[in-house]
Amino acid sequence: MISFDNVQKSYPNGAAVLDGVSLTVPKGQFCVLLGHSGAGKSTILRLVNGLVEPTAGCVSVDGSKVTSKTLQAVRRKVATIHQELNLSNRSSVATNVMTGALVDVSLIRALVGWFPVPIRQKCCEVVSLVGLNAEHLNRRVSTLSGGQQQRVGIARSLMLDPMVILADEPIASLDPSASRDVLSHLRSIAHRNGCTVLCCLHQVEMAKEFADRIVGIEGGKVVFDLVPDQIDDQALKLIYKNYDDPNGQVVVRESAIEHVAKTLHGHAA
Amino acid sequence: MTLHNTQNFGNQQTVPNDSNHSWHLPPPYGAKTVLVIIVAAALLLISGKKTEIDKMFLLLGEAAGNVVGLNDSSQVIDGGKKVVNSMLPIQIFEVTEISRIENFDPDDLPMFSRIDNEEVTKTVVDPTTLELSTTTTTRSVVYSPVGYLLHVSKKMLETIEIAIWATLFSIILSIPLAYYSSANYTPNKVAYTLARGVVSLLRAIPELISAMFLVLAFGFGPIAGILALAFHSAGFLGKFYAEDIENANKGPQEALRAIGASKAKILRYSVLPQVLPQYVAYNMYILDRNVRMATVIGIVGAGGIGQELKGRYDMFEYGHVATILVMIFLTVFTLDQIAGKIRSKLI
Numbered sequence: 001m002i003s004f005d006n007v008q009k010s011y012p013n014g015a016a017v018l019d020g021v022s023l024t025v026p027k028g029q030f031c032v033l034l035g036h037s038g039a040g041k042s043t044i045l046r047l048v049n050g051l052v053e054p055t056a057g058c059v060s061v062d063g064s065k066v067t068s069k070t071l072q073a074v075r076r077k078v079a080t081i082h083q084e085l086n087l088s089n090r091s092s093v094a095t096n097v098m099t100g101a102l103v104d105v106s107l108i109r110a111l112v113g114w115f116p117v118p119i120r121q122k123c124c125e126v127v128s129l130v131g132l133n134a135e136h137l138n139r140r141v142s143t144l145s146g147g148q149q150q151r152v153g154i155a156r157s158l159m160l161d162p163m164v165i166l167a168d169e170p171i172a173s174l175d176p177s178a179s180r181d182v183l184s185h186l187r188s189i190a191h192r193n194g195c196t197v198l199c200c201l202h203q204v205e206m207a208k209e210f211a212d213r214i215v216g217i218e219g220g221k222v223v224f225d226l227v228p229d230q231i232d233d234q235a236l237k238l239i240y241k242n243y244d245d246p247n248g249q250v251v252v253r254e255s256a257i258e259h260v261a262k263t264l265h266g267h268a269a
Numbered sequence: 270m271t272l273h274n275t276q277n278f279g280n281q282q283t284v285p286n287d288s289n290h291s292w293h294l295p296p297p298y299g300a301k302t303v304l305v306i307i308v309a310a311a312l313l314l315i316s317g318k319k320t321e322i323d324k325m326f327l328l329l330g331e332a333a334g335n336v337v338g339l340n341d342s343s344q345v346i347d348g349g350k351k352v353v354n355s356m357l358p359i360q361i362f363e364v365t366e367i368s369r370i371e372n373f374d375p376d377d378l379p380m381f382s383r384i385d386n387e388e389v390t391k392t393v394v395d396p397t398t399l400e401l402s403t404t405t406t407t408r409s410v411v412y413s414p415v416g417y418l419l420h421v422s423k424k425m426l427e428t429i430e431i432a433i434w435a436t437l438f439s440i441i442l443s444i445p446l447a448y449y450s451s452a453n454y455t456p457n458k459v460a461y462t463l464a465r466g467v468v469s470l471l472r473a474i475p476e477l478i479s480a481m482f483l484v485l486a487f488g489f490g491p492i493a494g495i496l497a498l499a500f501h502s503a504g505f506l507g508k509f510y511a512e513d514i515e516n517a518n519k520g521p522q523e524a525l526r527a528i529g530a531s532k533a534k535i536l537r538y539s540v541l542p543q544v545l546p547q548y549v550a551y552n553m554y555i556l557d558r559n560v561r562m563a564t565v566i567g568i569v570g571a572g573g574i575g576q577e578l579k580g581r582y583d584m585f586e587y588g589h590v591a592t593i594l595v596m597i598f599l600t601v602f603t604l605d606q607i608a609g610k611i612r613s614k615l616i
Binding site: 049051071072075076078079080082084085086087088089090091095099100102103105107110111113156160 | 520521523524525526527528529530531533534537538539542543545546
């Protein structure tokens with residue numbers, strides 16, 4: 001379980017990123033955060049594993065507040081999956097997955113790369129759980145496809161049986177079928193293992209298809225908190241208005257999704 | 270000119286013509302560039318006078334004239350001829366007087382060698398009559414047809430061994446130096462500044478100079494050579510390693526930091542796999558460099574083939590010097606080939 005209690009965050013240069021976010025995500029829920037780039041989604045995730053400290057308010061994981069004292073204990077329970085995958089491309093799949101349990105390995109063993117037997121067993125277990133084969137274990141990550149690589153990232157995050165999985169745009173670099181594959185794995189892990197999964201996405205349709213709950217973030221605030229069926233153009237306008245629009249006017253004639261698609265497309269080009 | 274051509278080429282209805290006329294593409298070079306070139310040329314002229322570049326061209330011209338038969342003598346050609354003549358033929362065999370060999374055993378001769386009798390003609394001055402008299406004596410020698418080549422090969426091997434040990438020590442020494450002098454892993458500012466200082470200092474002292482002092486401390490021989498090379502190359506490797514650690518992709522490192530892994534573990538699993546191919550390339554280069562430098566530092570008595578070279582040079586035995594130079598060239602060339610093969614396999 002993760003809870004945010006009126007969390008505020010501003011950077012030393014005065015830029016306010018979060019402006020009073022209150023949110024509680026229960027155990028076993030696959031919760032998706034939607035919002036345009038810079039809305040504060042990533043900051044919300046980074047608050048949970050202590051990579052960012054809140055300016056005011058408090059974040060707690062499984063009932064214990066995230067502070068510099070509890071950080072080590074909290075990070076044990078929290079696993080992260082990254083947008084750029086953040087794997088060591090030249091290392092093998094097995095090595096990458098086992099680094100997920102590095103905190104449980106003594107320094108000497110870690111330096112010579114001699115992982116204990118339970119960790120090696122766990123590695124095989126999670127690699128099969130994300131749908132990779134035994135023959136993948138000793139392959140270099142760079143030889144896998146994007147979708148397979150992200151599965152390695154998920155396997156790595158499962159090494160310590162986390163209570164919380166944070167996924168920062170996990171499908172940003174993947175094609176649609178690999179994206180579905182990754183999201184369905186995340187959802188099944190949430191439901192089966194009872195993990196709390198907090199996931200940032202830009203793909204509205206994907207979010208509607210896989211999420212248990214969708215939270216809209218705009219200007220550092222929660223602007224809607226709905227189940228996927230309730231998401232409509234009205235709700236999406238709340239998070240994607242003003243996007244790339246200097247005059248701050250909502251384009252009424254277009255549907256919000258078309259508008260988003262256009263602006264995103266224009267942005268990418 | 271270029272702009273004009275482009276306009277003709279892209280003469281399309283959709284592009285209004287007058288807007289093109291207001292465009293301005295400045296020429297790539299201007300008055301500023303010309304000024305810089307003039308100043309640089311003037312500086313080079315002044316410096317050239319000081320470093321006798323003019324004289325160099327004069328001598329080279331003279332040598333060229335001598336070659337095509339325009340003038341009779343050229344300092345450069347004469348000097349070169351003298352060097353080549355004194356070096357040829359290069360020394361391959363070795364003759365050792367038996368009476369100079371301690372505990373000589375005729376049944377245990379070195380490889381390919383045989384006992385020979387050699388006539389030695391000596392001219393001596395009679396101290397009483399002050400007349401010159403010539404006496405011919407025979408002495409027994411061990412003649413070995415490739416003796417000197419073997420001797421030089423042995424020295425070359427010692428040189429390579431010095432280089433390998435020096436490279437090994439420099440790698441070990443530069444790992445902690447790199448850790449403390451990479452801005453994103455150093456524990457604090459003091460350690461960072463200190464480590465950067467040490468790395469610069471090690472690099473700043475040429476190995477020839479440090480070998481001179483190390484010879485005083487450790488005596489003549491390979492120890493001084495190994496240490497001098499190790500210290501100097503640790504200065505290089507420490508800097509290269511640290512810069513690669515700083516420039517390594519941040520993503521994988523943040524992934525492990527989020528899990529709660531310690532700095533050492535992050536370095537081992539996020540940074541090392543990224544930088545390893547580059548590190549191997551650096552180490553190969555340092556080994557290559559150490560072999561070349563190990564031949565030089567022997568000149569101040571720090572072991573290896575350089576010591577032999579210096580000794581022969583001082584005794585005007587240029588045939589021997591030539592053998593050594595050929596050997597050094599062959600070694601460096603061979604090493605280059607091997608290093609290239611290894612590098613292409615690893616990366």
